Amino acid sequence: MTIIELIKQPWPWYVAGPIIGLMVPALLIFGNKTFGISSSLRHVCAACLPAKIPFFQYDWKKEIWNLFFVFGIFLGGIITAFYLKTDTDVVVDPKLVEVLSGYGIADFSGLVPADLFSWSSLSTPRGFILMVIGGFLVGFGTRYAGGCTSGHAIMGLSNLQLPSLIATISFMAGGFIMANLILPFILSL
Amino acid sequence: MTKNKKDTNTDFEVRSLDTIGKNQDNTSLSTWHNLRYLVFGIAFGIVLIKSEVVSWFRIQEMFRLQSFHMFGVIGSAVAVGAVSVFLIKKFKIKSIQGEEIILPQKTFNKGQIYGGLIFGFGWAMTGACPGPLFAQLGYGAMATSVTILMAIAGTWVYGLLREKLPA
Numbered sequence: 001m002t003i004i005e006l007i008k009q010p011w012p013w014y015v016a017g018p019i020i021g022l023m024v025p026a027l028l029i030f031g032n033k034t035f036g037i038s039s040s041l042r043h044v045c046a047a048c049l050p051a052k053i054p055f056f057q058y059d060w061k062k063e064i065w066n067l068f069f070v071f072g073i074f075l076g077g078i079i080t081a082f083y084l085k086t087d088t089d090v091v092v093d094p095k096l097v098e099v100l101s102g103y104g105i106a107d108f109s110g111l112v113p114a115d116l117f118s119w120s121s122l123s124t125p126r127g128f129i130l131m132v133i134g135g136f137l138v139g140f141g142t143r144y145a146g147g148c149t150s151g152h153a154i155m156g157l158s159n160l161q162l163p164s165l166i167a168t169i170s171f172m173a174g175g176f177i178m179a180n181l182i183l184p185f186i187l188s189l
Numbered sequence: 190m191t192k193n194k195k196d197t198n199t200d201f202e203v204r205s206l207d208t209i210g211k212n213q214d215n216t217s218l219s220t221w222h223n224l225r226y227l228v229f230g231i232a233f234g235i236v237l238i239k240s241e242v243v244s245w246f247r248i249q250e251m252f253r254l255q256s257f258h259m260f261g262v263i264g265s266a267v268a269v270g271a272v273s274v275f276l277i278k279k280f281k282i283k284s285i286q287g288e289e290i291i292l293p294q295k296t297f298n299k300g301q302i303y304g305g306l307i308f309g310f311g312w313a314m315t316g317a318c319p320g321p322l323f324a325q326l327g328y329g330a331m332a333t334s335v336t337i338l339m340a341i342a343g344t345w346v347y348g349l350l351r352e353k354l355p356a
Contacts, residue, residue: 095255178314
């Protein structure tokens with residue numbers, strides 16, 4: 001197996017996690033920046049539609065590094081799609097496959113289920129709720145919490161910040177409640 | 190005297206709530222300098238996809254406790270990040286610009302709970318936090334652009350309602 005073939009395989013957690021963790025010192029040492037992603041959404045608001053809202057009155061150009069970082073993530077996605085894609089499907093836990101099959105989800109080949117996240121499903125109730133309302137909650141919630149998985153769970157916990165631990169526990173609690181208690185209703189719509 | 194929050198310098202105030210924006214260096218406005226963040230972003234995007242962290246299915250498995258994968262990724266990322274921060278503090282490592290590295294202290298507010306729960310809902314629904322959204326779009330999930338636009342809209346509405354929300 002050549003190195004490139006090895007890279008094309010799905011990466012185990014003990015490879016991916018440490019590389020993600022290294023983003024923290026890399027950003028600190030190469031530019032004195034703290035790892036965080038959700039703020040980029042705020043910079044987009046400040047740049048495109050500040051609308052005299054105090055929260056968006058700041059010099060977003062000073063934070064432009066964050067937009068470069070996010071654009072890099074987007075490019076990383078493109079590069080992976082063109083050069084590092086595997087032919088194999090995402091391996092999904094059989095119990096989850098069984099549950100999701102019960103909701104008419106049959107396509108397990110993509111990163112996101114095509115039965116839920118596609119242009120055509122946007123006009124279905126569950127597709128609309130998951131994409132439109134779900135996306136809204138991600139943007140609203142991360143800013144209200146002052147950070148997302150990167151800013152709080154990784155950067156904040158790495159710096160032993162109690163508020164970040166509280167935020168991370170809340171993220172997880174919200175996710176458990178949604179995935180186990182609410183999502184089954186949404187999927188059955 | 191109660192200060193009218195709207196008249197205060199929210200830029201400064203907000204920065205104490207958010208992690209970013211505190212660390213400024215004077216070179217940060219040049220494109221050449223910023224290209225390094227593009228490179229880090231590309232690396233981060235590739236890792237996110239190859240480790241399937243951006244997969245909706247992986248996120249469902251995590252919240253249903255059906256797989257260790259996501260816990261392993263986040264846990265080992267925090268471990269490496271924490272050791273790095275410890276070493277940076279212990280040896281007072283400077284940035285390559287020769288600046289002292291600033292690690293912002295966060296203060297507690299209720300937003301971390303309310304906002305955290307709201308984000309948790311969205312995370313389990315979309316199967317993505319903000320970073321993976323951009324990676325998904327790059328990887329070809331074009332419909333994710335709707336989710337990203339709505340996340341920007343959510344951020345905007347938060348900004349609009351900010352003074353009225355419990356914090």
